[in-house]
Amino acid sequence: MSAHSIAEPAVDIAAAKPVRRPWIWATGVVVVVLCAQIVQLLVTNPNFEWPVVAAHLLDPSILRGVYNTCILTVWGMLLGIVLGGVLALLKMSDSRLLRSIASGYIWVFRGTPELVQLIFWFNIGLVLPQIGLGIPFGPLLISAEANDVITPIVAAVIGLGFHEAAYQAEIYRAGFLSVPNGPLEAARSLGMNPVAVFFRVRLPLAARFIVPPMFNQVIGMTKGTSLVSVIGGSELLFSVQEIYNETFQTIPLLIVACIWYLVITSVLNVCQHFIERHYGRSSRPIAATRTAVPNAPAATRGDDDE
Template identity: 55%
Template structure:
């Protein structure tokens, strides 16, 4: 009676019996896990025992009316700036792929300028536009104007924030959308044009639906970044989340607990957006990949890979 091995022996080598094989040990994983647990315990001890965090102050101001109102301003500014960025980004992406050299050059120049200058500088520039142009007019070029308004009155902090964040976001969205459009095979575009479809209809019915799978994930990341980028508007006296907590701790001198309040609210908002992004990614990736992207809840689960199943059946010769 002989036991057949699970692996065929190669020439010149004895057969290897894997019937009693065990998973490979990884002692350094346990060491690294112990180090992480020790550091996490020290951090938790610091958060609980250090009185300078002033958690009672954090709880008192967490749902204060002014803080909640600042959070609403942050969300409103995020929605408006992203809407401006997406709409203008689509136009810029199509312009960069246009056959017209003038449109293509102007779109590239826009992307080059707004991606090459900091968003904070752009915000301050729009807020101080009245120092460059005292009045804004609408009318015939080099002719009479029909509507005219004082720049300092027209450019409010909200409008300056929308212009600064929205126009800057449009440059990044243009590159994201352009990359998604280029991911669609050119053969499908040529086939649609051979059937008599116009370029606009081909873009709307053929190219964009397939490009969404490549556009949606980075767009979700841009939305999350936009929530955090709204904190820049505090330098132009826009009453967003950060400006609100700054106004409070400038009066009470409780800097750390008020900053913790802002951090908690930003984490709550970005976590909700991240969950929504994961669901949208899974929806657009159906049928495109063998394994769908992991959801937000999957990252919270600690899964242990099961050992391979070994057939221990013995056969008699």
Template identity: 50%
Template sequence: MTDNQPHPRLGLAQKDVPPRTQPSGAPQPVPPPLSVVAPRYYGRWVSLLVAIVLVAMVAHSMITNPNFAWGTVGKYLFSPTILEGLWVTVWLTGVIMALAIVLSIALAVMRLSHNPLLAGFSRGYIWFFRGTPVLVQLIFWYNLAALYPTFSVSLPFMPTLYSGSMNDLITPWTAAILGLGLNEAAYMAEIIRAGISSVDEGQQEAARALGMQKVQWLKRIILPQAVPFIIPPTGNQVIGMLKSTSLVSVISLSDLLYSAQAIYSRTYENIPLLIVACIWYLVATTGLSAIQSKIERYFQKGKRR
């Protein structure tokens, strides 16, 4: 068979057949070492440089501009009036969110109920409070005495047990808690309903097959699995509520913003006092974000394992 004749099995010319490998005992040729080239992220470095330049420009403008009056900011940053307003803001946020979470759990369970009356009531509540501005609701509760000057507590067909003035009942505190708490419950109800719906329905069927009542399988099976899905949006709502409490300044409740307004209404230093309020809002939201991260890590320990 000549070199140009096709190979009997492969159909190739003899010269195209690869040479035989060397015997196993013969030394094998050492391949050249591979050169590893690190990736070069030119776009990342350019964007970082641009961001540093922009931040430096903004910081330089804020520091050198005398209209910011940083001396005044430092003077009022730890003012007793400001700190009292900060405490009112934090306290209101905690009370309002506690009320909203309790109501929202009941509303979410009612929304998922097969009872058309309960489900309809829950839908109507969520529709109304999500469809009207929270500021309007807040002012409405504050002026409730214009509709009902007095209120009374009594049993059907029985003498009145207690009667009083609505102005004594609806103070700025109660108006703030009712106006913001009832509104927040509508949003939290949808968050909790979504978390409950994320749990597979087969687990509910298994719990009912074991003879568990609805309260039992909600408490022991459904809610513990839904909590990891509920916590992130709930944390977002808490942070949003911390800032939404600034609306209570319209009903003369001494929160953080109202305290800053009370000071600059006398000194006419609007911008420095607003900067003070913003600094404390940032500090409070940073603390809440850290708490939220810890709670999320706690409830995701099993998932990580």
């Protein structure tokens, strides 16, 4: 007796019912109740001092701190991206010496706290009273006092940038290693030199894997600039601290800082969404893109339709 001769019971798909999951409803009720309690606390508790928050939200010193936070993020990320790219290339080179240098840098700067690095660069004058350029093992041609050059903002950019470079190097390296060898070998077979292969083939293909985590680091650095307040850098948190040290309105001023951090990171999240969507287009299924081409021919179904 063949397997096909056994009658199988008919299944009415229209009568199928979804599986009940009461624990999902219970969890949802608990979350809604907790959110309602938090909202009630925020609205009814006078200690939050919402009028004070509204009064200081657009304070000139606060806006100056927001501007400095954005500047620190931009310059720190630029330094981290450039130096991180160089470190990634060194770590992927054929020279054991260059790989060791890059690995040592990443080991030190990724393995020590960012706050410690900021304090170190701010106090670099204790180690090098003078900073300058000159002949190796010879006299200095240009020199200046370290305390005059390494201001809190300069120390912040150096500390944030050097720390970020260690992470960017690993992001670059992971993106470069994700590129398959096929396109690279095809470019070499066409006679392209290594520099052209890197900039015209490898880097564009790796961008889809590099840009999203890089943007996550941008958001992380924006919040990490709050550490600069420890060395006296005039960023957002430092501006807030200056005000509440005089008015003793700590909580409402911290709420002002949180609101501005949320505004900045929300803008960055929107930019990240569009960038990820741009670089993710190449990974979408072909069937999903056929809807944009109404006159595209239908796919052949094989010999069974003939």
